Amino acid sequence: MSDLSTTTKKIEPFLYIPAVSFLIFISIFYLYTGSFFISPKFARFTTLGLLIYFLFSKNGNTLLKFVSLFVFYLSFTNPIPSSDLIPSRFFPLWLDPSTNFKFDLFLDQGSTTLLSENDLTSLQGQMTNLPHPKEKGFLVAPYFLVPGANEILPTYPWTPGFFNFLIYKTFSFFHPIIPKMNYENTSSILFVLPTIYRLESFSAAILATATSFLLYLILRLKPFSNSKAISFLYVVIYSLCTSHFSNSSQGLWQHTIIEFLLGLILYLLFLENNNRLRFLLIGLFAGILIYSRPSSIFLLTFPVVVLITKFKEFKWAFFLALISFSITLLFFGLLNNSYYQHFLGGYSLHKIAYSYVGHSDLFSKPLGEGLFGLTFSPGFGYYIFSPILLLPLFYFPKIKNKGLFVCLLLPEVLLVLFYAKYVYWEGGHSYGARFLTDINLYSILTFSMIPLAIWKNRIYQIVVLTLLIFSFYVQYFGANQKEMVSLWNSCSYESNFAKSIDFKNLPFHPNLSRTNCTHQ
Numbered sequence: 302m303s304d305l306s307t308t309t310k311k312i313e314p315f316l317y318i319p320a321v322s323f324l325i326f327i328s329i330f331y332l333y334t335g336s337f338f339i340s341p342k343f344a345r346f347t348t349l350g351l352l353i354y355f356l357f358s359k360n361g362n363t364l365l366k367f368v369s370l371f372v373f374y375l376s377f378t379n380p381i382p383s384s385d386l387i388p389s390r391f392f393p394l395w396l397d398p399s400t401n402f403k404f405d406l407f408l409d410q411g412s413t414t415l416l417s418e419n420d421l422t423s424l425q426g427q428m429t430n431l432p433h434p435k436e437k438g439f440l441v442a443p444y445f446l447v448p449g450a451n452e453i454l455p456t457y458p459w460t461p462g463f464f465n466f467l468i469y470k471t472f473s474f475f476h477p478i479i480p481k482m483n484y485e486n487t488s489s490i491l492f493v494l495p496t497i498y499r500l501e502s503f504s505a506a507i508l509a510t511a512t513s514f515l516l517y518l519i520l521r522l523k524p525f526s527n528s529k530a531i532s533f534l535y536v537v538i539y540s541l542c543t544s545h546f547s548n549s550s551q552g553l554w555q556h557t558i559i560e561f562l563l564g565l566i567l568y569l570l571f572l573e574n575n576n577r578l579r580f581l582l583i584g585l586f587a588g589i590l591i592y593s594r595p596s597s598i599f600l601l602t603f604p605v606v607v608l609i610t611k612f613k614e615f616k617w618a619f620f621l622a623l624i625s626f627s628i629t630l631l632f633f634g635l636l637n638n639s640y641y642q643h644f645l646g647g648y649s650l651h652k653i654a655y656s657y658v659g660h661s662d663l664f665s666k667p668l669g670e671g672l673f674g675l676t677f678s679p680g681f682g683y684y685i686f687s688p689i690l691l692l693p694l695f696y697f698p699k700i701k702n703k704g705l706f707v708c709l710l711l712p713e714v715l716l717v718l719f720y721a722k723y724v725y726w727e728g729g730h731s732y733g734a735r736f737l738t739d740i741n742l743y744s745i746l747t748f749s750m751i752p753l754a755i756w757k758n759r760i761y762q763i764v765v766l767t768l769l770i771f772s773f774y775v776q777y778f779g780a781n782q783k784e785m786v787s788l789w790n791s792c793s794y795e796s797n798f799a800k801s802i803d804f805k806n807l808p809f810h811p812n813l814s815r816t817n818c819t820h821q
Contacts, residue, residue, distance in 0.1 A: 450640055
């Protein structure tokens with residue numbers, strides 16, 4: 302029997318190599334051609350089967366596990382129908398000096414006609430087209446674009462788009478991904494749109510898979526110290542049963558890059574060495590994180606607490622992180638000022654534009670509505686879409702390291718309270734509590750602190766399995782039925798809170814035949 306086991310272990314590497322090679326081949330083939338060489342559903346369920354198999358296997362090639370996850374994410378070929386993603390999708394074309402692409406193609410028929418102040422009454426209360434003050438009037442632009450110092454620019458920070466550009470340039474080195482053409486009108490955009498979607502999907506899947514791998518590494522380190530098998534179990538729960546699946550892996554949101562950067566910071570934070578480069582990188586990634594979304598400052602409360610409590614151990618390395626962080630923020634501030642004529646970039650111009658249409662205070666929503674809507678409402682609730690993440694709160698008395706648990710919970714609480722007051726707390730045209738995607742890593746780390754002994758309880762096993770199946774179904778629906786979710790988002794309600802508590806029309810079980818749905 303031992304000889305058979307030894308023989309199997311010797312054969313396994315020769316099985317993994319062709320499997321990994323084939324999965325990588327079909328993913329790159331899809332990027333270039335739009336075809337997986339096999340059915341996307343076959344690729345999806347095969348890789349899902351592999352992930353489930355590895356859950357019950359004590360051994361397993363780590364590379365094959367995460368390549369399978371990557372192909373699984375990539376197999377959902379339908380793009381997210383949201384204008385929020387336009388900047389990151391087209392950023393590679395804008396940054397590529399060999400193309401003449403400009404974002405002003407997305408203005409209304411390329412128009413640069415200015416409105417007078419009296420004309421702004423027609424824009425009051427709406428949120429899709431916003432007026433921006435110019436010398437002789439107001440330029441109206443889609444909410445995802447703002448007028449920069451010299452041209453029309455993305456409203457949002459450039460980090461997701463820049464990563465998309467890196468993938469674009471890397472694979473274009475071997476063979477052009479997007480054909481060279483003259484971008485003069487919207488018809489040229491439509492011609493390359495399928496390729497743009499594939500590139501975005503490929504980049505998002507890489508980032509999401511890399512974040513899952515970072516989580517795997519973190520769970521292996523102290524103070525978590527999990528085995529390979531248990532670490533991978535938590536990774537699968539994170540990767541398939543949270544909004545990391547339905548949001549981050551399916552599009553180049555700011556959240557996609559934020560989860561990745563936070564994963565890098567936490568991994569470096571838990572490493573047990575005093576290498577100066579480690580702290581320089583923590584400061585660098587923390588600065589990029591804040592640039593990517595200023596509200597990410599709440600996500601840094603945990604790393605800051607850890608660094609302060611271990612100040613005597615880290616000593617001057619702490620100041621290296623602080624210096625690196627400050628220099629990084631200064632760089633991005635100067636970059637923003639150069640392109641946007643404002644230190645904070647497009648977000649500041651965006652906020653000014655909203656003030657002209659009646660939204661002078663973007664954090665004026667009742668705290669109770671936003672708080673319930675973000676957490677427990679059936680339409681958007683973070684803990685409704687992923688109820689498995691509630692378990693750590695119920696088992697708090699049994700958790701040994703309560704200090705670490707509370708510290709991990711701190712950024713979650715702060716981010717929820719921050720967005721609860723936001724006018725658009727629901728995240729606009731999206732799925733679930735999109736803004737809370739940023740806390741997924743903290744949520745799964747607290748989940749991993751539940752004592753393993755509890756898993757032996759039969760009732761607990763049934764409850765966990767039920768919650769896992771439901772969480773996976775909800776996240777799978779969001780990834781697979783993006784068009785239906787978009788139609789659900791188009792249903793009209795008197796308020797987003799009313800929409801969030803409509804039990805008869807849920808985003809993961811929509812009733813689109815209702816009269817308040819605009820597609821009818």
